[in-house]
Amino acid sequence: xxxxxxxxxxxxxxxxxxxxxxxxxxxxxxxxxxxxxxxxxxxxxxxxxxxxxxxxxxxxxxxxxxxxxxxxxxxxxxxxxxxxxxxxxxxxxxxxxxxxxxxxxxxxxxx
Amino acid sequence: xxxxxxxxxxxxxxxxxxxxxxxxxxxxxxxxxxxxxxxxxxxxxxxxxxxxxxxxxxxxxxxxxxxxxxxxxxxxxxxxxxxxxxxxxxxxxxxxxxxxxxxxxxxxxxxxxx
Numbered sequence: 001x002x003x004x005x006x007x008x009x010x011x012x013x014x015x016x017x018x019x020x021x022x023x024x025x026x027x028x029x030x031x032x033x034x035x036x037x038x039x040x041x042x043x044x045x046x047x048x049x050x051x052x053x054x055x056x057x058x059x060x061x062x063x064x065x066x067x068x069x070x071x072x073x074x075x076x077x078x079x080x081x082x083x084x085x086x087x088x089x090x091x092x093x094x095x096x097x098x099x100x101x102x103x104x105x106x107x108x109x110x111x
Numbered sequence: 112x113x114x115x116x117x118x119x120x121x122x123x124x125x126x127x128x129x130x131x132x133x134x135x136x137x138x139x140x141x142x143x144x145x146x147x148x149x150x151x152x153x154x155x156x157x158x159x160x161x162x163x164x165x166x167x168x169x170x171x172x173x174x175x176x177x178x179x180x181x182x183x184x185x186x187x188x189x190x191x192x193x194x195x196x197x198x199x200x201x202x203x204x205x206x207x208x209x210x211x212x213x214x215x216x217x218x219x220x221x222x223x224x225x
Contacts, residue, residue, distance in 0.1 A: 033213060043214075043216045092209070095211035097210050099214065
């Protein structure tokens with residue numbers, strides 16, 4: 001079945017450093033979604049990418065969807081303590097399939 | 112809209128007891144999902160409904176778990192009998208459609224089975 005992997009599992013950074021998490025799917029995805037879960041909270045939708053090679057930015061966050069639509073990345077520039085949490089990627093094989101979540105990357109930011 | 116509503120927020124019960132978790136999805140959303148989250152297994156999809164009909168329950172761990180959606184605004188996840196290994200945070204989520212639409216998660220129910 002479809003599998004979605006993320007690396008790294010954990011990342012500790014000094015405040016101000018950059019951070020990147022990578023997402024890889026065993027199958028082509030129709031779209032990729034990113035969610036953020038703060039400690040003690042629930043996953044919250046951040047963004048969706050649909051097109052091959054698409055890049056979207058949200059302030060200090062840059063999201064990229066690979067050309068083959070099987071991988072994606074999230075890059076945070078100059079991390080802040082508010083970036084702490086677990087970042088999940090998720091995607092379906094087609095727009096009619098269920099969304100499969102990756103295991104998440106847990107980010108800690110040291111002030 | 113108030114978002115996805117779940118109750119209770121915390122549940123502590125003894126092994127062998129029945130546990131019922133409740134969820135009210137966002138009005139107008141056709142899909143409802145039940146997830147379980149633990150440190151060991153991460154976020155697992157248990158079951159999801161489309162227009163109140165269960166579509167995929169392949170993630171339900173065993174017969175002790177059951178889920179219903181009697182109408183568009185209410186769903187339950189029942190565990191009977193509960194076991195300590197069921198301790199987890201259970202999330203309900205809803206979305207407008209399948210696949211191409213984002214999911215809105217509720218605040219979760221933290222279940223502890225002693």
